[in-house]
Amino acid sequence: MPRYLFTVxxxxxxxxxxxxxxxxxxxxxxxxxxxxxxxxxxxxxKEAWPSPEWxxxxxxxxxxxxxxxxxSGE
Numbered sequence: 001m002p003r004y005l006f007t008v009x010x011x012x013x014x015x016x017x018x019x020x021x022x023x024x025x026x027x028x029x030x031x032x033x034x035x036x037x038x039x040x041x042x043x044x045x046k047e048a049w050p051s052p053e054w055x056x057x058x059x060x061x062x063x064x065x066x067x068x069x070x071x072s073g074e
Contacts, residue, residue, distance in 0.1 A: 003061050004028040010039060010054045025066045032056045036069045 001021040009015040022028050035056050052074060058066040 004066065005059045006032065006035065007057045008035065025060070028058045029067045032058045032067055032069055036071055040071060
């Protein structure tokens with residue numbers, strides 16, 4: 001099973017990085033969408049966003065970008 005690196009940049013100075021073994025790029029994209037949804041859900045009731053822009057990027061074992069989701073808000 002291929003390994004994918006998920007990099008999440010939010011309000012923290014350094015991005016979070018997590019590696020996952022997934023069936024393929026489609027599953028990796030689905031996991032990135034789920035992560036972005038969780039980030040939005042976690043901040044839905046807050047008065048201020050922790051950062052004006054967040055992103056989730058997925059790369060494969062060779063470093064090729066599978067997808068990048070960017071969330072912006074004020």
